[in-house]
Amino acid sequence: MIELEGLTKRFGAKTAVDNLSFQVRPGVVTGFLGPNGAGKSTTMRMMLDLDNPTSGTVRIDGKHYRDLPEPLKHIGALLDAKSMHGGRSAYNNLLCLAQSNRIPERRVAEVLDLVGLTPVARKKSKGFSLGMGQRLGIASALLGDPEILMFDEPVNGLDPEGIHWIRNLMKRLASEGRTIFVSSHLMSEMALTADHLIVIGQGRLLADLPMADFIHQNSRSYVRLRSPQQERLKDVLHEAGINAVSVPATGTLEIDGVGPERLGELAAQHQIVLHELSPQRASLEEAFMRMTADSVEYHAHAPGLPGAPAAPAPAPAPGMAGDNPARPADVPAWGAGFDATRKGGE
Numbered sequence: 001m002i003e004l005e006g007l008t009k010r011f012g013a014k015t016a017v018d019n020l021s022f023q024v025r026p027g028v029v030t031g032f033l034g035p036n037g038a039g040k041s042t043t044m045r046m047m048l049d050l051d052n053p054t055s056g057t058v059r060i061d062g063k064h065y066r067d068l069p070e071p072l073k074h075i076g077a078l079l080d081a082k083s084m085h086g087g088r089s090a091y092n093n094l095l096c097l098a099q100s101n102r103i104p105e106r107r108v109a110e111v112l113d114l115v116g117l118t119p120v121a122r123k124k125s126k127g128f129s130l131g132m133g134q135r136l137g138i139a140s141a142l143l144g145d146p147e148i149l150m151f152d153e154p155v156n157g158l159d160p161e162g163i164h165w166i167r168n169l170m171k172r173l174a175s176e177g178r179t180i181f182v183s184s185h186l187m188s189e190m191a192l193t194a195d196h197l198i199v200i201g202q203g204r205l206l207a208d209l210p211m212a213d214f215i216h217q218n219s220r221s222y223v224r225l226r227s228p229q230q231e232r233l234k235d236v237l238h239e240a241g242i243n244a245v246s247v248p249a250t251g252t253l254e255i256d257g258v259g260p261e262r263l264g265e266l267a268a269q270h271q272i273v274l275h276e277l278s279p280q281r282a283s284l285e286e287a288f289m290r291m292t293a294d295s296v297e298y299h300a301h302a303p304g305l306p307g308a309p310a311a312p313a314p315a316p317a318p319g320m321a322g323d324n325p326a327r328p329a330d331v332p333a334w335g336a337g338f339d340a341t342r343k344g345g346e
């Protein structure tokens with residue numbers, strides 16, 4: 001279990017993470033979503049004690065990260081797959097990490113096998129493709145057989161086979177009772193992977209709810225009709241007390257709350273020709289974009305979706321004051337699968 005209470009991080013005048021409070025529970029995949037610059041990576045870095053909170057706390061199984069005796073055995077993370085030592089083989093990268101965390105060498109071969117890298121174990125990691133690098137980062141996260149795993153944008157740049165593999169791996173790890181926390185800015189991807197959802201925007205909590213609830217709340221279903229007798233069809237629907245909205249861009253009508261059977265029968269009764277009668281479901285990506293519309297920091301110039309009020313967010317727990325002292329230099333560094341250098345601005 002990961003617990004955040006009133007977690008806040010400021011970089012000068014910029015508040016990257018703003019009074020975040022939530023829990024990440026075991027046995028499920030929890031998706032961590034937010035648009036670019038929302039504060040996901042900064043939050044994850046504070047979870048691993050790589051950035052100091054300005055205020056608030058993070059607890060890993062009830063303890064501060066720095067108080068975990070052998071951290072890799074509690075929590076594994078993939079933050080930045082490119083941070084491996086390129087001049088070392090995959091095997092040696094993992095071996096160094098294992099040795100610094102008193103993990104037996106046989107575990108190195110086990111995790112290489114688990115991620116499918118055994119055939120290239122002795123190759124230097126600088127020659128690895130993006131997908132192989134991600135697998136190596138995941139192997140490093142799994143090395144200590146931790147109960148908690150965090151993945152920052154693990155499917156970035158992967159091919160469909162790689163995406164499928166990571167998705168199944170996360171589900172399997174969760175089904176073993178582990179705590180899986182995975183960030184993404186793609187709702188469509190998360191909808192296929194996560195059981196629970198935490199959404200942030202401009203560092204603030206926007207939603208904390210089961211994925212099934214998000215899908216239920218945001219899957220607007222409607223019927224689309226297209227007819228060469230559009231105006232007549234509209235009149236007929238109006239007479240039947242059905243509200244149809246014209247969509248000029250597609251030349252169609254959209255109807256909420258009435259099934260396709262009834263609409264088809266009405267058209268037939270009035271001998272109206274239909275070229276399309278199709279049930280539709282609004283995309284989750286659109287719902288996510290509406291939820292975060294007010295907090296998107298970097299807008300493209302193309303016209304976006306209309307802004308809508310953010311989804312009701314659970315009230316954040318009261319923040320806990322108190323600065324976290326800097327992590328001492330001798331605390332075992334993560335070493336792999338992430339970039340252990342602190343971001344500037346502290």
Ligand SMILES: Nc1ncnc2c1ncn2[C@@H]1O[C@H](COP(=O)(O)OP(=O)(O)OP(=O)(O)O)[C@@H](O)[C@H]1O
Binds near residue numbers: 011035040042297345
């Ligand atoms: N070291 C730093 N100094 C100053 N500002 C920073 C620093 N690190 C992050 N920020 C700012 O904090 C905000 C949150 O950044 P963060 O990288 O955590 O977001 P993110 O949700 O992970 O974004 P992305 O999806 O683009 O990776 C951004 O506005 C970013 O510019």
